[in-house]
Amino acid sequence: MPRILIVDDDPGQRSLLNSFLQSQGFETVLADSGERALEALRTGRFDMMISDVRMPGMSGLDTLRAARKEHATLPVLLVTAFTDVRDAVAAMRDGAVNYLAKPIDLEELLASVQQATGVSQSVPLKYADDKQLPEYVIARSPLMQAVFREASLIAPSDTRVLITGESGVGKEVVADVIHAWSTRAKGPLVKVNCAAIPETLLESELFGHEKGAFTGAHAQRIGRFEEASEGTIFLDEIAEMSPQLQAKLLRVTQNGTFQRVGSNRELRTGARILTATNRNLEELVKAGKFREDLFYRLNVVELNIPPLRERREDILPLASHFIAELAKGRARFSEAVTECLQRYPWPGNVRELRNAMERAVLLSRSELILPEHLPSRVRELAGQAPAPANGDARQLEEIERQAILQALRQHNYNRTETAKALGISRRALIYKLQRFRKMGFEIDPV
Template sequence: MSSSPRGSPRVLVVDDEDDLRDLLEITLLKMGLDVDGAADLARARALLAAHDYDLVLTDMRLPDGLGLELVREIGAAGRNLPVAVVTAFGSAENAVVALKAGAFDYVTKPVQLDQLRLMVQSALKLAAPAGPAAPRAEPVDSRLKGQSAAMQALRAQIARLARSMAPIAITGESGSGKELAAREIHAQGARADKPFIAVNCGAIPEALMEAEFFGYRKGAFTGAADERDGFFQAANGGTLMLDEVADLPLAMQVKLLRAIQERRVRKIGATAEEPVDVRIVSATHQDLARCVEQGRFRQDLFYRLNVIELSLPPLRDRLDDLPVLIDAILVRLSAAGGQPAVLGPGVLDALRGYSFPGNVRELENILERALAFSNDGVIDAADLALKGAKRVEAPAAAVPALSAAASAAVPAAPAPLPDAALSMPAGAQAGERSGERMPPLPDLSVLPSNLPAYLERVEREILLRALAQTQYNRTQAAQLLGISFRQLRYQMQKLGIQEPEG
């Protein structure tokens, strides 16, 4: 066979069926590629030793062995060479095995030439000269922040996964960044210039799922005034992320399995299927294997989606990344709020002592809430309001020293309120200053008939006592109660507490 012009990408086709090998070679030559053919593993190995290739396309079953041997040998040699396999129709298990072994992608017999061309184009975008694979540097604009060992290993794994079309199942706790990881895989892969569509499977009503995933024809049902594409068509050529995939009902799991295996979908109301080319990335915080055991998730779909598993570390296992994450979050919050946001003394130590059950998403929420309570954009440890965390005092060195004159004018810091103060008559502490007589707190052994009014009364009582003990110095009262000045001011306004005149 004639070959295309010198310098074109070169492809090796390995298949013992002469007719199929000729068909593949002709198709690739028409795409402007150089093509070599081999009928068995021995000839393929000889050609691989003699030439540099940009893609290998091999059948699964060959006279002297399996195409999987070729996949593993090329992977073990560390060559940046995509390998795609040709599997028999309906042999989904073989395709999964090949992808797990390191194959770039697969096509099924009878070969659909349009799908073959799409696969070859994707593979050639990733092709590189043969040789040892150089480690990929972290992208400057990486979505996954942090330099801990866990994050460096995660980014290295993502760089490898981006070179494959194998389905990926991302696991991790809520808020750990599963969608960010999926977007990073997409951005580093051959489909980066194509759509990335993220779908929350738990947010779609069951009755609308088929229409949302596969689309519908005009008039297919009441209200279908126009033809509409589904998620698969919208992601065609790119990546479809199925977030919270464990929430899919069983009936939809069957239809999704067929669409993934056959790479074809049928719109509601249509009579023919249409090909789609999407890479599937799924994510869930649930244990899919346990869902299979419980009968809530199909085992065949589990094996189809879980070809490669990518596990994200929780934030509590990479607390060294906190400074980087906090800086990135504060930059975003500062841009949105129009004022700079910085951490005060002791804040980082307080955050390091917290377990972050909600991971990075919770960190973002904590900082956003703390910024709202902060003074002039300076977040104090008390602004964090961390539940179950040890209170961290600001280091004394961080407090600027006062002159002798200024020190004399500032009252000494108040001592904490004793427990007995919560039950003693209020007049002894605050009556003279506030001018209002405050009754003692209600007996806690008696259940209140109006809980909101009871809690408001308790909160008002405590605030008044703290203010009276500090002679209405609100800064010291806030320190006494372990809250920020802004929080104290907000509570005083809410409860209508006014500072007495004079």
């Protein structure tokens, strides 16, 4: 069994790498600094070292160089949140076998580790096979099944997760599942919507306040981070947080400490942090509206939830689930309604679908849901988007394949950059590539 030394000052990152690599059959040893990593190398045998680049004291590059003096053939993989081309060039020059940027792609990480340790790369990614989705979670599409498979890998660790996706796709549901599958499941899951609470009150909501800290503070209040100390805190709409609060949250991610409003006493929380946003945080960082250091602290792992239009296999099961819940199982869809639901693009995603089903139940006077019970926009837009005839389907597939192939070539077959250029999620791109291969299309570089 290959033995891997993991070096990172961030407990969440160490936890992720540790739990993931152990789940894939590797033995791991942890070090929270370059100095301790060198001590471990002097006393133990390792087949590989994985190190963060930016650490206090000895950096990852310094650790790499020092390790090379005593262990010239040790494969070293460097990981960083700060994509610096000069660091990457220096790392490869000094002998690193690869250089990965955060958020970490687990498939890419596994491939690098397998290659460096001599493990056959034909060994597939292993997922937890004992994880069952709650009954209220519908995931029939390959895209959502992939989301929850990845969630099963990261749930056991304490790493921070950024959940992204359009409004209404179900980011909170994914947070629920991560907590339920984690070692903290018996602890509380505390949820805070950063956009729903006025900026002047959000600090008190998160960190608490002392009596008399401000007008109306008639008693001491415990904040949400204290409540979640043995569990998980989910911060929704994190992009709406003010710069002042971003600085305070950064401190929590660094050492788990904070202060109540009106107090200088330092408190500590052990809460795992999950965050979500429907905005592009990278663009907000570039615009100076979101702290770069906080972005990288929160975005150790990113789970992107695809929009409903990209996972159409989920539409009817979700609609049926909502109808059964709202009508207590006494309603069913007409064929025309089924067609409308499948053709409509659902820009509001799962939330819009649920609202449409609630409206249909209220308007229907029988057990049969008819088109007139649906919102007019659903009927109108669905009517403008007829399903392609069988003879046209292959032609449409070929047009899509050519567009994807062209984008792949333009971005040197980098799937992440290609997905961004096409305006779809990386997971959606991978699913499309797999589907094209099964259909017999050529999609890989020659």
